Amino acid sequence: MRDQTVDRSDLRGDCANCFGLCCVALPFAASADFALDKRAGTPCPNLQGDHRCGIHARLRQEGFSGCTVYDCFGAGQRVSQITFGGQDWRTGSRENARRMFDVFPLVRQLHELLWYLTEALTLPAARPVHADLRRLLTQTDALTRLTPDELAELDVAAHRQRVNVLLLRTSELVRAGVRGPKKDRRGADLMGARLKGADLRGADLRGAYLIAADLTGADLRCADLIGADLRDTDLTGADLTGAFFLTQPQLNAARGSAGTRLPESLTRPVHWTAGL
Structure with missing residues (x-):
């Protein structure tokens, strides 16, 4: 695994290497953030054949400000290129597409945890728990490399709770260094x-x-x-x-x-x- 305490570029969305998963897998409801309703697993009408957004430069003006504040933390390219080996949901089987859409939100959660764990390791005040943070970072990274079937069986909520205990301790250590109430x-x-x-x-x-x-x-x-x-x-x-x-x-x-x-x-x- 790359030393993510130094370079977190793998934990940022790379749309050029993703099959537009956030535009298909996730649902959204007509609101101030989205101009229309969309069901999970249904492509957004603005998604083009090359997996790019047809109104990317005008998202806010067109009523899709919710899209501008979303980041998959690099899960999109991970699922597209590694978990499913570059298989496009458009050309594969319907079952394979469904599995991809189910797995994407799970990997997104794991990548978000990687972001927090990596940041915690850059905080000098958290040094007393750095060893435990590295252990959980390694474990979380390993989970992102599971097969689609293994990811579908993974209890992500339980893993998040284990990570959260350590992030809470990190927070206490960092904030303790601030003087005053x-x-x-x-x-x-x-x-x-x-x-x-x-x-x-x-x-x-x-x-x-x-x-x-x-x-x-x-x-x-x-x-x-x-x-x-x-x-x-x-x-x-x-x-x-x-x-x-x-x-x-x-x-x-x-x-x-x-x-x-x-x-x-x-x-x-x-x-x-x-x-x-």
Whole structure:
């Protein structure tokens, strides 16, 4: 396995080497995020014959902003090119296509865990649990290499729980290094909350609902943001330096500016500066 503590490029979506699995395997409902209903296993009408999106450059304008905030963490190319050996669901049997669509969400979960475990290994404060993190990283990587039949029998939820115990310990170790009182907002309902300029250094925001919250100018340094819902959250001018377990899809779902300070592993969403 590549040393993912250094290079996480394998854990980012590579649409050129995927058979458009997220556009077929996953369902979505007509809403502010999607312009229409689509059942799981049914190709999106915007999916072209070459597995590319026909409206990729206009997704937000066409009512498909949900697509712009999704990332498979590299599961798409893994399932397409490795798990199924490059077999295109369009040309294979219907049964093979169904198995591919069933396996894709499972591998996506495993790849997301690889992202978190890899990040945890880059955090010096988590050194006391680095050995356990490496062990689980190796185990999780091995699970992504199972056959389709083996993946279908895998209890991903149980494995996620084992990983989560260690990620919680990692969070405690990292946030303990932040001086002063630290807010515990784990799973809190903060939808639309006015938190402009709030001091959230070292805060536990795991799974918090921050939909449309005002976090302009907030200090989120070394905050745990795993699973936080940042849809339409205003991060203009906020400082997320050292914020951990934050993913690119979360950032893509939020609003921000050129002045928003981000962790080095993430990129500034194009729509933050394009006014979309």
